[in-house]
Amino acid sequence: MNSAFERAIAAFEPAHWPLAVGFSGGADSTALLAACAARWPGQVVAFHVHHGLQAAADGFEQHCRSMCERLRVPLVVHRVDARHAAGESPEDAARRARYAAFAEMARADEARGAIRSVVLGHHADDQVETLLLALSRGAGLPGLAAMPAHAQRNGLDIYRPLLAVAGAEVREWLAGRELPWIEDPTNEDARYTRNRIRSVLLPALEQAFPQFRSTFARSVGHAAQAQQLLNELAAHDLESVGSPPRIATLQALSRARQANVLRHWLMRSHGCGPSAAQLEQLLDQVRACTTRGHRIHLKVGAGFVERRGDLLHWYNVAPSPKTSL
Numbered sequence: 001m002n003s004a005f006e007r008a009i010a011a012f013e014p015a016h017w018p019l020a021v022g023f024s025g026g027a028d029s030t031a032l033l034a035a036c037a038a039r040w041p042g043q044v045v046a047f048h049v050h051h052g053l054q055a056a057a058d059g060f061e062q063h064c065r066s067m068c069e070r071l072r073v074p075l076v077v078h079r080v081d082a083r084h085a086a087g088e089s090p091e092d093a094a095r096r097a098r099y100a101a102f103a104e105m106a107r108a109d110e111a112r113g114a115i116r117s118v119v120l121g122h123h124a125d126d127q128v129e130t131l132l133l134a135l136s137r138g139a140g141l142p143g144l145a146a147m148p149a150h151a152q153r154n155g156l157d158i159y160r161p162l163l164a165v166a167g168a169e170v171r172e173w174l175a176g177r178e179l180p181w182i183e184d185p186t187n188e189d190a191r192y193t194r195n196r197i198r199s200v201l202l203p204a205l206e207q208a209f210p211q212f213r214s215t216f217a218r219s220v221g222h223a224a225q226a227q228q229l230l231n232e233l234a235a236h237d238l239e240s241v242g243s244p245p246r247i248a249t250l251q252a253l254s255r256a257r258q259a260n261v262l263r264h265w266l267m268r269s270h271g272c273g274p275s276a277a278q279l280e281q282l283l284d285q286v287r288a289c290t291t292r293g294h295r296i297h298l299k300v301g302a303g304f305v306e307r308r309g310d311l312l313h314w315y316n317v318a319p320s321p322k323t324s325l
Contacts, residue, residue, distance in 0.1 A: 004165045005173040009035045012161035016116040020047045020106065022098075023075070025064045027181040028121035031174040032162065036119065037071045047118065049101045050079040051094055056185060063182050076105045091194065103154035119159040122147055124213040125167040128205070129197045131216055136193070138276070145224035166213060233257070234264030243269055244311045247289050258283055262312075270314050272301035286312075 021033045023046040037044045048064045050057055061077055068075040078101040083093065106115040127146050134143030151158045162170065174181065190196055205212045238261050241249045245265055250258050259279055266272045274282065278300045285296045289307065296307035303316030 003173055004169050005031065005035070005162070008161050008165050009039060012119070012159065014117040014119065014159060015157055016114075018043050018045055018115055018117075020045050020076075020102070020115050020118045021073075022102065022118060022120045023048050023064055023068075024184070025060050025067065025182045026121075026184060027171050027174055028123055028126075028162070028167065030067065030179055030181040031170050032119060032121040033067075033073060034071055034174070034177065034179055037073050041072075044073055045115065046073050046075045047102055047105045048075060048077045049098045050077055051097065052079060052081060054186065060182060060184075063180075067180070076108070078105050078108075091192065099153055103156060106156055116155070117157045117159065119161065121162060121170075122160045123162040123165045123167050123170055124217065125198070125202060127163050127220065128202065128213060128216050129194050131220060132197050132201060133193060140276075141223050141227040141230065144220065145227050146220045148224065164214075164217065230260055231264065234260045237261040238265055238268075241265075242311075244313050246310055247286060247307065247312060248310065250286055250312075251289075255283055255287075258286060266300065266305075266314060270301075270303070270316075272303065272314060274300045 017040075019036060019040065021029065021036055021044060023029045023033050025048070033044070033046055046064065046068050048061060050061050064077075065075055080097040080101050102118050106118070130146040131144065134146065137143065147160055147163065149160050149163055186192070187195060187198075190199070209215070237253065237257055238245075241253075241261055243265055245262065250261070253261065262279065262282065263274065266274055278298065282296075282298055282300060282305055285294075285298060288294060289296060294307070296305065296312065298305050300314060303314055305312055305314050307313075
């Protein structure tokens with residue numbers, strides 16, 4: 001067991017069985033599916049999401065069916081409409097559709113046994129791309145923490161056991177077993193920022209800093225640990241501030257803690273992430289709120305934050321006139 005890929009698979013232990021593998025038919029998910037099926041025969045099922053975004057999607061599904069027959073792994077296919085709305089990132093829209101599909105497939109496959117664990121083939125190169133994308137967008141700690149090795153989403157445990165394995169090592173392992181995979185033609189489309197990072201920046205980093213995958217991974221780990229501490233502080237502050245937040249109690253906190261607890265409240269209670277500009281504007285209004293007549297009504301995420309009496313409320317539909325103050 002010499003390869004980094006094999007060591008990563010050997011160290012991976014999901015908490016629940018059976019185990020679902022997110023299977024696109026690409027190299028990374030093919031290697032992951034083959035390795036998991038060999039290690040845990042009869043305990044693995046493949047989840048394939050048909051995005052319907054390109055003409056080749058039907059061919060992807062057929063390839064996945066053939067590969068699952070070869071590996072003797074059951075395949076569950078879920079079709080989604082992953083088209084993005086105006087102004088929305090196509091990648092973000094497809095990602096949300098994919099995770100929602102995993103949850104649907106997990107529920108639909110209960111006859112086989114309740115599926116609570118899904119494993120994905122993201123590797124070290126994907127992690128670096130995610131970090132560089134976050135840096136290019138001026139992201140805070142949540143973005144710089146990139147992809148976690150284990151997270152919970154839509155009631156599922158999501159695992160990424162290959163985050164320390166380079167993409168080239170995954171393909172070497174796969175090629176050594178003569179297992180075929182498909183190449184998504186959109187991976188060569190330079191209109192997507194992630195593809196430009198993959199084709200231009202990663203080779204340059206390889207030449208300038210050969211150990212960049214491991215050093216970047218350490219930075220990601222530091223950011224994730226710092227974000228965990230901020231989450232714990234935000235949860236503590238929210239107990240004092242309340243949900244919805246009391247303006248006077250908010251004002252007793254430093255501006256940084258106000259920002260931290262407001263982000264936490266908006267995400268936990270409303271699934272809403274404010275932009276940096278929106279949050280700064282909201283903080284300015286909280287600071288200026290020193291009289292009963294001071295009005296707060298700000299666009300935040302897909303809705304609005306509004307002052308009602310001594311509290312801040314968020315809504316995405318017009319409030320009843322009886323409750324507005």
